[in-house]
Amino acid sequence: MSETILIKNGRVIDPSRGVDGVQDVLVKDGAVAAMGKDLAATGAKIIEAKGLVVSPGFIDLHVHLREPGFEYKETIATGSMAAAAGGFTAVCCMANTKPVNDNASVTRFILEKAAAVNGARVYPIGAITKGLKGEELAEIGEMKKAGVVALSDDGRCVMDARVLRHAMDYAAMFGLTIVEHCEDEHLVKGGVMNEGETSARLGIKGMPAIAENVIARRDIDIAAYLKRPVHIAHISTRGAVESVRAAKAAGTAVTCEAAPHHFTITEKNLESFDANYKMNPPLRTEDDLAAVKEGLRDGTIDCIATDHAPHAKWEKELEIDHAPYGIVGLETALGLSMQLVRDGVFGLPRLVELLSTNPARIFGLPGGMLKEGAVADICIFDPEKKWTVDPAEFVSAGKNTPFAGWELSGKNCLTIVGGRIVYNPSNL
Amino acid sequence: MDTVEKKFRGRHLLKISDLTADEIMGLLNTAYKFKDVSEREIKKVPTLRGKTIVSLFYEASTRTRTSFEIAGKRLSADVINISTSSSSVTKGETFKDTVLNIAAMKPDAIVVRHPSPGAPAYAARIAGCSVINGGDGANAHPTQALLDLMTIHEKKGGVEDLKVAIVGDILHSRVARSNINALKMFGAEVTVCAPPTLLPHGVGALGVKVTHNIHEAVADKDVVMMLRIQTERMQQGLFPSLREYSEHFCLSAKVLKSARPDVLIMHPGPINRGVEIASDVADGPYSLILSQVTHGVAMRMAVLYLLCGGAES
Amino acid sequence: MTAAKTVLSAQEIGRTLARMAHEITEKNPDCSQIILVGIITRGVPLARRLADKIKTITGVDVPHGSLDITFYRDDIQSKGPDLNAGRTDINHDINGKTLILVDDVLFTGRSIRAAIDAVMDIGRPGRIQLAVLLDRGHRELPIRPDYIGKNIPTARGERVRVKLSETDGEDHASVVEGG
Numbered sequence: 007m008s009e010t011i012l013i014k015n016g017r018v019i020d021p022s023r024g025v026d027g028v029q030d031v032l033v034k035d036g037a038v039a040a041m042g043k044d045l046a047a048t049g050a051k052i053i054e055a056k057g058l059v060v061s062p063g064f065i066d067l068h069v070h071l072r073e074p075g076f077e078y079k080e081t082i083a084t085g086s087m088a089a090a091a092g093g094f095t096a097v098c099c100m101a102n103t104k105p106v107n108d109n110a111s112v113t114r115f116i117l118e119k120a121a122a123v124n125g126a127r128v129y130p131i132g133a134i135t136k137g138l139k140g141e142e143l144a145e146i147g148e149m150k151k152a153g154v155v156a157l158s159d160d161g162r163c164v165m166d167a168r169v170l171r172h173a174m175d176y177a178a179m180f181g182l183t184i185v186e187h188c189e190d191e192h193l194v195k196g197g198v199m200n201e202g203e204t205s206a207r208l209g210i211k212g213m214p215a216i217a218e219n220v221i222a223r224r225d226i227d228i229a230a231y232l233k234r235p236v237h238i239a240h241i242s243t244r245g246a247v248e249s250v251r252a253a254k255a256a257g258t259a260v261t262c263e264a265a266p267h268h269f270t271i272t273e274k275n276l277e278s279f280d281a282n283y284k285m286n287p288p289l290r291t292e293d294d295l296a297a298v299k300e301g302l303r304d305g306t307i308d309c310i311a312t313d314h315a316p317h318a319k320w321e322k323e324l325e326i327d328h329a330p331y332g333i334v335g336l337e338t339a340l341g342l343s344m345q346l347v348r349d350g351v352f353g354l355p356r357l358v359e360l361l362s363t364n365p366a367r368i369f370g371l372p373g374g375m376l377k378e379g380a381v382a383d384i385c386i387f388d389p390e391k392k393w394t395v396d397p398a399e400f401v402s403a404g405k406n407t408p409f410a411g412w413e414l415s416g417k418n419c420l421t422i423v424g425g426r427i428v429y430n431p432s433n434l
Numbered sequence: 435m436d437t438v439e440k441k442f443r444g445r446h447l448l449k450i451s452d453l454t455a456d457e458i459m460g461l462l463n464t465a466y467k468f469k470d471v472s473e474r475e476i477k478k479v480p481t482l483r484g485k486t487i488v489s490l491f492y493e494a495s496t497r498t499r500t501s502f503e504i505a506g507k508r509l510s511a512d513v514i515n516i517s518t519s520s521s522s523v524t525k526g527e528t529f530k531d532t533v534l535n536i537a538a539m540k541p542d543a544i545v546v547r548h549p550s551p552g553a554p555a556y557a558a559r560i561a562g563c564s565v566i567n568g569g570d571g572a573n574a575h576p577t578q579a580l581l582d583l584m585t586i587h588e589k590k591g592g593v594e595d596l597k598v599a600i601v602g603d604i605l606h607s608r609v610a611r612s613n614i615n616a617l618k619m620f621g622a623e624v625t626v627c628a629p630p631t632l633l634p635h636g637v638g639a640l641g642v643k644v645t646h647n648i649h650e651a652v653a654d655k656d657v658v659m660m661l662r663i664q665t666e667r668m669q670q671g672l673f674p675s676l677r678e679y680s681e682h683f684c685l686s687a688k689v690l691k692s693a694r695p696d697v698l699i700m701h702p703g704p705i706n707r708g709v710e711i712a713s714d715v716a717d718g719p720y721s722l723i724l725s726q727v728t729h730g731v732a733m734r735m736a737v738l739y740l741l742c743g744g745a746e747s
Numbered sequence: 748m749t750a751a752k753t754v755l756s757a758q759e760i761g762r763t764l765a766r767m768a769h770e771i772t773e774k775n776p777d778c779s780q781i782i783l784v785g786i787i788t789r790g791v792p793l794a795r796r797l798a799d800k801i802k803t804i805t806g807v808d809v810p811h812g813s814l815d816i817t818f819y820r821d822d823i824q825s826k827g828p829d830l831n832a833g834r835t836d837i838n839h840d841i842n843g844k845t846l847i848l849v850d851d852v853l854f855t856g857r858s859i860r861a862a863i864d865a866v867m868d869i870g871r872p873g874r875i876q877l878a879v880l881l882d883r884g885h886r887e888l889p890i891r892p893d894y895i896g897k898n899i900p901t902a903r904g905e906r907v908r909v910k911l912s913e914t915d916g917e918d919h920a921s922v923v924e925g926g
Contacts, residue, residue, distance in 0.1 A: 457830065460830025461830060463832065464830050466834070467817075467818075467833075467835075470834070471818075474868065474869060475870075476868045476869070479818040479819065479868065480818070480864065481818040481819075481823060736830075739818075739828050740828050740830065743823050743827065743828030744823045744824040744825060
């Protein structure tokens with residue numbers, strides 16, 4: 007049940023309106039009822055947020071919730087609760103489930119499951135092509151009607167440029183953005199890590215940066231030609247960042263996201279042969295990492311998305327050639343992103359913009375702002391709180407993270423979705 | 435089933451850099467002694483009596499598996515071979531489970547050969563006994579590099595300042611990587627020679643000279659190591675045909691003329707006669723190919739002795 | 748510093764070896780059947796010196812060699828591997844011969860056990876005899892030397908040090924207290 011909540015004395019940040027200062031926020035009937043100094047409300051639950059940041063809830067444009075089909079890795083319930091724990095009030099789940107979310111019935115299944123969970127909102131992303139095969143368009147119109155918020159074959163690239171071209175055009179009719187996993191499949195075939203000096207030394211099969219660069223460039227060209235939007239998922243290379251920067255300068259409707267691991271750690275970690283460092287796109291070089299940070303700073307990269315990719319423990323214990331790609335990210339995203347604030351790459355308002363305001367805008371989702379009348383999707387986080395990453399404590403069923411044992415600063419304390427408190431472990 | 439013996443404090447041999455230069459010299463010394471043992475009528479010492487060594491091979495191998503088996507037996511250890519041509523994924527039991535099951539039988543060492551790089555390193559983390567890398571993907575093959583070092587050392591008396599060429603599929607070769615590391619550790623100058631498609635992108639990180647011309651590679655070299663070329667690489671589009679490969683990269687008597695007069699020819703085997711190495715060169719006076727095999731047993735005896743020969747002092 | 752007590756001077760070592768050589772020739776009338784095998788490290792020069800002295804006494808060139816027992820030790824498990832093994836070099840057929848093992852100090856007898864096993868893996872001597880410069884007692888195995896340079900009473904914790912000019916630059920044997 008939605009209740010009346012008064013958040014007192016927090017540092018309220020809403021980048022959409024340039025708000026950043028201490029004030030109170032009153033939540034009532036699932037919406038922000040009032041904002042200002044010294045608010046009072048009889049019967050309201052009072053949350054003392056002194057020293058904490060009150061932010062529009064984070065929105066993750068890129069998660070894998072694994073349901074239907076891979077419930078042993080994660081379910082919509084565990085994923086949605088994990089999201090809430092990480093400060094996310096909404097997540098967009100990719101279509102590479104089993105069956106693939108390439109038709110309205112799978113979309114509805116996901117939404118029904120999500121409705122039963124008292125966690126973050128779950129927005130399904132539909133497949134671009136049937137079965138993610140990259141050949142025939144999925145039933146985009148029906149999926150839109152059922153509730154998908156974007157389209158992606160994520161996990162795979164739409165290798166046939168003609169198919170992608172038609173998808174962009176067709177999706178535009180429904181106001182859906184194409185999210186592209188930019189990777190030339192032929193160039194990365196069988197690859198495990200970034201191709202370069204480390205892979206040369208270790209004898210691990212490489213995935214060259216050009217595989218991402220050439221497809222990013224191709225997609226930008228197609229989007230520019232069609233005058234359609236395209237969103238580039240998990241950007242990880244200097245080349246792709248520079249292409250996006252140039253495209254934005256030229257007025258192309260391209261947006262992109264970066265994952266925390268791509269601005270935190272590099273390919274060097276593969277020297278341990280630990281499959282928790284195996285992801286797609288792979289961890290890149292210091293230079294790529296610097297380019298991603300710069301992109302986040304200067305606005306080339308629009309948002310932070312986790313590419314939350316839970317896997318069972320035993321799967322990540324397979325030989326590195328056989329272990330699946332990806333790591334969980336929902337519960338470490340804030341802590342890792344806060345490091346960029348502490349390093350002076352950007353300030354807290356920009357962080358909130360990257361985690362909330364911009365992702366809401368890119369897919370046209372509710373939230374991403376705090377103002378009277380706005381939906382009460384809010385997270386309250388402690389930017390200074392030191393904590394140690396212990397996967398056993400994750401709400402997510404996926405424990406696959408390379409950050410186990412890391413000491414991070416910055417942790418979500420409380421999450422409100424639609425006016426309801428869904429996460430509040432320390433009982434603020 | 436997840437608990438493993440964390441208390442294991444012994445050693446592993448996963449890569450050349452697990453050893454110091456002094457230890458490698460010690461291994462060479464020891465291997466020479468074991469070579470003597472192999473030439474006696476009673477080719478056995480009681481050194482590892484009561485020890486159990488399991489070789490776990492996920493790739494076809496005659497030479498390396500047999501070599502480890504003979505080495506273990508000549509040290510009086512019990513040696514058990516487990517060969518599986520299939521990877522864990524198709525076999526139904528994961529690699530981890532296989533290793534844990536073998537570990538539960540309390541061997542003193544496990545020799546792991548696996549097509550996936552890092553598999554022996556993973557086994558080392560969970561096995562609770564010594565793990566020896568018997569070759570993992572394109573990553574490392576430390577005992578091959580050690581026996582090659584011994585072969586060079588025996589003929590040349592040392593390795594420092596020797597000029598060594600490694601010719602062939604460097605990209606996919608663990609033998610090349612381990613040999614480069616070992617040779618450089620002892621001050622040799624290494625040149626690799628291959629078509630650009632069979633060199634890793636980022637080859638500069640290996641700290642070697644690079645050429646695509648076998649004449650250039652072989653010129654003035656003290657040692658020429660040839661690598662096996664696999665037809666699979668042709669199907670991957672890395673070169674057009676064995677004939678064309680051979681035309682450019684086969685070590686023939688003619689090519690060999692530009693090498694030093696006391697050049698040593700090596701090959702980890704199995705050789706493709708007439709493809710990467712001409713038959714008369716493989717059988718010729720400079721060829722140490724069979725000597726490498728002999729040294730393989732002696733060096734693996736030394737390695738097993740180092741790793742299983744009692745607690746660290 | 749612990750005090751070192753001299754048990755044999757350089758001169759005494761020479762005299763002792765001469766006496767041992769005589770004893771060997773007395774016990775083995777046919778010196779052509781003898782092979783002297785020194786246990787690495789200090790048994791090797793001792794075997795060579797005994798061979799020289801036997802040659803002086805009998806005119807017979809007695810073959811001598813070296814034996815490494817690293818791979819036959821029974822304390823590998825506790826001491827760990829030793830990568831400095833010496834080279835066993837016995838360039839003669841030992842089958843049927845009288846093989847005389849030579850060592851500097853006889854203590855527990857375990858090295859001699861290892862040496863006997865090592866010899867047996869090389870061939871089948873007619874008999875094995877044992878010559879030691881010093882016998883310090885404390886046997887742990889039923890091993891009795893045939894030729895003893897000198898018996899010295901020692902405490903178990905004491906150390907007996909033999910230096911030879913070939914390996915240590917001087918001839919000298921001493922007992923060191925403690926360890």
